[in-house]
Amino acid sequence: MIATLTHPGPAAPDRYALVPCHAEPVTVTLPPADTLAQSAALALADYDGGWLEIAVAPLANLDFVIPGEDPTGTHAAWYAGPFRMGAGTIRHLGMHVGRKEGGPWIHGHGRFAAPGWSGPDFGHVLPFESHLSRPATAQGWGIRGARLDVEPDPETAFPLFQPRAVGPRPDPNAALVTLRPNQDLLSALETAATAAGLGEARILGLGSLVHPKLQGQTRIDSHATEFLVTEGRLSGGVAEIEIDLVTLGSLRHRGRVERGVNGICITAEFLLVGR
Structure with a gap:
C-alpha cells in the first residue's frame, strides 16, 4: 500500500498528462x-526542449534545496534551504529543460560536492541562483513537438512542469509524461506509457x-523525498526504475x-523514449 499526503486543492480528475514527441540523442556543450x-x-536552442544529464561540471555558484516542512502549512511538503555551496561541482545532474513565464527553466536533481562542504550532497538545483564557471558537456535527448512548461497546479498549490504540444512533431518516438500525487509510481507510469503506445x-x-x-x-521514514532516475526501462509494458533520492533529513x-x-x-516528470 502506498503512503499518501493531503494536498490543499481538489484532486484533478486526470492523474497523468502526456504529449507525444520526437526525441534525438544529443551531446551538447552548455556555455x-x-x-x-x-x-x-x-x-x-535547436530543439523545443529536452532532457540532459551532466556527469561532472564545475559551477561558479551552486545553490540547491532538499525536501522540507512548509512553515505556513499551505503545502503538503516544501523545501529546506537554500544550501549555498558556492563554487561547487556537479557529480551527476539530470534535468528537464523547458520554459517558465516565457523564459528558460529547468527542473534538475543531482549530486554535488565542494572542498570542505559538510552539508547535504544531493538535492534540487536552483535554476537562477546557480551558474557554470566554464563550459560543460551534457548528454541526453533533444525533443521536438512537445515541451514542459511551468503552470499553476491547483491540487498541490505548486507551479509545476506540464507537457504541451509545440510546433511540428516529426515521427513521434517518445512522450513527455507527468504524474499526479497519491498514486503508485510504477503503476501510474505504466498506465501513461500504455496510453502513449509505448511498451518498450x-x-x-x-x-x-x-x-x-x-x-x-x-521503508524510508520521510514523508517527502526527491529522486533522480539513474536507470529506467519499460519492457513489455512493465517499468523498472533505479533511483537516487534525498530525505527531509x-x-x-x-x-x-x-x-x-x-x-x-508532488509530481513525477518523465521522458519516455521508445526502443
Whole structure:
C-alpha cells in the first residue's frame, strides 16, 4: 500500500498528462551564462526542449534545496534551504529543460560536492541562483513537438512542469509524461506509457515520493523525498526504475523502486523514449 499526503486543492480528475514527441540523442556543450537555466536552453536552442544529464561540471555558484516542512502549512511538503555551496561541482545532474513565464527553466536533481562542504550532497538545483564557471558537456535527448512548461497546479498549490504540444512533431518516438500525487509510481507510469503506445522505452526523469520503499531495504521514514532516475526501462509494458533520492533529513538512498508501495508526493516528470 502506498503512503499518501493531503494536498490543499481538489484532486484533478486526470492523474497523468502526456504529449507525444520526437526525441534525438544529443551531446551538447552548455556555455557559461547568467543562470544554469539559460546555459541549458542555449545548449538545446535547436530543439523545443529536452532532457540532459551532466556527469561532472564545475559551477561558479551552486545553490540547491532538499525536501522540507512548509512553515505556513499551505503545502503538503516544501523545501529546506537554500544550501549555498558556492563554487561547487556537479557529480551527476539530470534535468528537464523547458520554459517558465516565457523564459528558460529547468527542473534538475543531482549530486554535488565542494572542498570542505559538510552539508547535504544531493538535492534540487536552483535554476537562477546557480551558474557554470566554464563550459560543460551534457548528454541526453533533444525533443521536438512537445515541451514542459511551468503552470499553476491547483491540487498541490505548486507551479509545476506540464507537457504541451509545440510546433511540428516529426515521427513521434517518445512522450513527455507527468504524474499526479497519491498514486503508485510504477503503476501510474505504466498506465501513461500504455496510453502513449509505448511498451518498450527508456525511462528518464525525476520527481518526489512519500515514505518510499526500495527493494531489499526498509521503508524510508520521510514523508517527502526527491529522486533522480539513474536507470529506467519499460519492457513489455512493465517499468523498472533505479533511483537516487534525498530525505527531509538530508539522508541519501539509492536502489530499485519496489512495486505497489511508492506513492508520488508532488509530481513525477518523465521522458519516455521508445526502443
